[in-house]
Amino acid sequence: MTSTEPEPTTERTSDSAPVAIGAPVLTVRGLTVEYETEPSVRAVADLDLVLHRGEILGLAGESGCGKSTLAYALNRLLRSPARIVAGSVHLHSGETDIDVLGLTGADLRRFRWKRIAMVFQGAMNALNPVLTVRTQLVDVLAAHEPRTSAADRLRRCTELMELVGVDPVRLGAYPHELSGGMRQRVMIAMALALRPDVLVMDEPTTALDVVVQRDILRELTALRARLGFAIVFITHDLSLLLEISDRIAIMYAGRIVEQASAGRLLTAPRHPYTVGLLNSFPSVTGPRRRMRGIPGNPPDLSAPIAGCAFAPRCPYRRQPCEEHRPELAPGSMAACHAYDASVYGEDVPAALSRGEFQPIDTVEVIEA
């Protein structure tokens, strides 16, 4: 059992229903994605991830760290110039083990929506403006389950609308007759129409006001408890992820640098980047603290990175950080040399253990 493969647990969700987090449903190994531009951009690098049945995995990181590229790769939705250059993605559904990167043609079309469905950024504007909600939902069902009768499809449309909290009388509405929140709920209904194993959500609620956003997310977590699908939820809003996720993976420069339960991440973050992110937003429930952003910018992913990609912005960097890349090894808590005294040259800095992040110009940076 490694840090990327937690023990199956039973979590309690916001609706108080116990959720069994089960066996792996999606396993990603060594995934590497490049944009073949001039120069090429390595947006996802050697990434490992295990998602469990019924789990909500939050994926956080600053803009440009590769979150969307990863999401699109999982669902085989990447378009040129993006290319998956290495790695594997396997979906485990019952007795079936699907090699996602090996799918082509009709198998690939069947896989999308049916196994992994996606709700992406701005999805609520992706509904066809000249078709009613009913027609669009029926189209998804008819395309993937052609043997069902018209009456069955209509019954299913009503069920789906009820599932996402929209009155089924709205099935006859055109998208412009619905509020943003309702359109987003309809998109979630479409994504759930074929009972997927995994729902990938890329910034699905950022365009909505906070109250509507929270309502939708509360219902979504209740739905996964009832239906048992797993969710990969992507946003740069770490405070939101801490509320809804079972587990959180922090991405930086195309790699996962820390992965932990939401509770552990909040109370005992390990990677200096995670610490920096946590110090960048106000805590609603925790103690008041001075907020500081992380100075500097993420690295240019078109240039080779020697050592730790975060080192130039890290107040705890030492010489080895600039020379060798730290790995998120099985069993390790964070991809950071500070947790390996044999490389770092001293014990974990006390300020890092306390979860403090000080901008580099206000602390003494110790070079080995």
Ligand SMILES: Nc1ncnc2c1ncn2[C@@H]1O[C@H](COP(=O)(O)OP(=O)(O)OP(=O)(O)O)[C@@H](O)[C@H]1O
């Ligand atoms: N079509 C493209 N051609 C070249 N490079 C691209 C392309 N799309 C994305 N990239 C680059 O890939 C890297 C990862 O981008 P990606 O959109 O996956 O990050 P992200 O974390 O999802 O960002 P955001 O939160 O802003 O959506 C960035 O450096 C970006 O500039």
